[in-house]
Amino acid sequence: MQAKLIPAANENSFEEVAQKIRQVEEIADEFGLDEMQIDVSDGTFTPTTVWHEPKDLIGFETKLKPDFHLMVSDMDARINDWLVRPVKKITFHLEAAHDPMLVLEKIKESGREAGIAINPETPVEKLEPFFGKADSFLILGVNPGASGQRMLAGTAEKIRALRSACERCIIGIDGGVMLENTKELVDAGADYIVVASAIFGQKDIRKAIQDLKSAITKS
Secondary structure (H helix, E strand, O other), rough: OOOOEEEEOOOOOOOHHHHHHHHHHHHHHHHHOEEEEEEEEOOOOOOOOOOOHHHHHHHHOOOOOEEEEEEOOHHHHHHHOOOOOOOOOEEHHHHHHOOOOHHHHHHHHOOOOEEEEOOOOOOHHHHHHHHHOOOOEEEEOOOOOOOOOOOOHHHHHHHHHHHOOOOOOEEEEEEOOOOOOOOHHHHHHOOOOEEEEEHOOOOOOHHHHEEEEEEHOOO
């Protein structure tokens, strides 16, 4: 199965998040895009802060499936804040929960998809208890926080190790994804690649998406 391209919004305000979502909606059919990652950070888990107010989602609708990547500490107590429409998927950090299995179960019991992300320093072996339970696993190629960072060395090898440990797992890669490394990441075993600045930081986002899709196809 061909890897998916998932655009990501890493923005300071919900107005900017919504603008990015609408931009992707306009070209979604053209490029076969059906999902988008929304980065959420309140400064408790990362040194940076971006949009992080679930109340802003009340009444918001989109034809895309938003995956809310929660870079937020104390997820055990705070996960309920995010179980609102239009949240269809939540990806939380293994390192940000005291009891990750409890957080995972809360998300699944609400009828939503649940993903687990790990920071660069966290070994993939830490994910083994969640094989067959989480819907996906997200490997970060950079330290969580600001968009536009360069991918850390060894990221492709980490994807390969997780693929070897769990053949059927859905594996994503986020952080430092560029046109130049897309093929390597997909060849390593990534099922989806999350891209922010390599799309929205370009003058022509249509061309950026087309080039990335072409790189995926060649993998």
